[in-house]
Amino acid sequence: MDYTSPPSEESRQKFKSTILTMLRSAIKVELSTIPLYLYSIYSIIKDDGKGGTQARAKISVVVHQEMLHLALAGNLLTSIDSGPHLYSAASLPTYGGPDDVILYSKIPLRLERCEKSNLECFLRIEAPYLAPSKLTAEEESANTGVHDRVHPVLGALDKFNSIGEFYSELEDMIKKSAEYITFKNKDLQFSPTDFFSDKMTQVTDQKSAHHALKIIIDQGEGSVGVEEAHYQMFLELYMKRTEWTCQPVPNSPKTETYKENKLVYELALAFNASYCYLLVTIQKTWQVSDLLFRRGLIGNIHSIMIDVMTPLAEFMVNEPFQDGKAAPPFEFYDVQAEDPSKVDEAARKLWAAIQLHLGNAINEVQDAEKKEVLNVIKFSAERIMWPMPRLGHSSV
Structure with missing residues (x-):
């Protein structure tokens, strides 16, 4: 040029x-x-x-x-x-x-x-x-x-x-x-x-x-x-690569490979929905100028990563699967709302999916300590609502 x-x-x-x-x-x-x-x-x-x-x-x-x-x-x-x-x-x-x-x-x-x-x-x-x-x-x-x-x-x-x-x-x-x-x-x-x-x-x-x-x-x-x-x-x-040890997690896991293990499968789906909810939230932040709305979105970004994705991943890598341990797949969770104009719809559906899959996972757990950990994650996820209903905004 x-x-x-x-x-x-x-x-x-x-x-x-x-x-x-x-x-x-x-x-x-x-x-x-x-x-x-x-x-x-x-x-x-x-x-x-x-x-x-x-x-x-x-x-x-x-x-x-x-x-x-x-x-x-x-x-x-x-x-x-x-x-x-x-x-x-x-x-x-x-x-x-x-x-x-x-x-x-x-x-x-x-x-x-x-x-x-x-x-x-x-x-x-x-x-x-x-x-x-x-x-x-x-x-x-x-x-x-x-x-x-x-x-x-x-x-x-x-x-x-x-x-x-x-x-x-x-x-x-x-x-x-x-x-x-x-x-x-x-x-x-x-x-x-x-x-x-x-x-x-x-x-x-x-x-x-x-x-x-x-x-x-x-x-x-x-x-x-x-x-x-x-x-x-x-x-x-x-x-320094000999100075730590790793969990025997799989290479590039796919959600489908976890299907025979109901708990791990539901955790993987919950993680994927959380990851996509994070991306939708970041995407939305480049679309709004209202300071109060932006503050809610930015607070959600921190909370999704720290209070949901991280503890979910930590739970998974300690969960037995086949000859090793499970791990999050980082896959697209489809809620049939990919159009950029439907970002609010996608967010609400992803938030609901997180609750659904965490609830299903909790129902699969017998160990009281593990159940409590997942309940805490679910409680944290419930509090990370799309900011519109919390802040009084209508859908854009």
């Missing part, structure tokens, strides 16, 4: 279409990685006296930052067009299949316990496009097995050679966007008072757009020489 002459209306529209496509791709990248890292955390046995708690904490930092990246990418998209559409079968990645790879890479999408191959995958995901500096003797002795493979061979992809190169091109477009894009919708974007304090950026012009994208690049995919970059954090974990 020629950036040197004053842009015509046709070139403006072409630029806008291209950058919107790339921003939607960036959101899909973030949606792909968050379940990978959460699943890895859930698999680690905490308080095992072998470094499990520390490993979980370090990966949790990465998840926290990936949530920031999702919010920033969503702010960028909202500033140029309408906000992201997160709740749809097309938006959610699938895991474990032969064609399941992370966007703009050949890196397989697999939900796995936090062991060698899992961490190697994370290093490949987060590797910068530019060649990394030579490993030290200590790093070499760790036998990472990834530094010769983290960068896909030039020409192996249709357009981009890596996630890092994709972000590099997106950054270049952002830098040249001032003449092509009118930025808007500040009141629909996540703000520093909502999440992440000074790291959160509301996009109002080319400068703030570049700042938002630079945070994503510096912390994660595409970063080079940044101390807190995800690549460096995972490399440190890789070198």
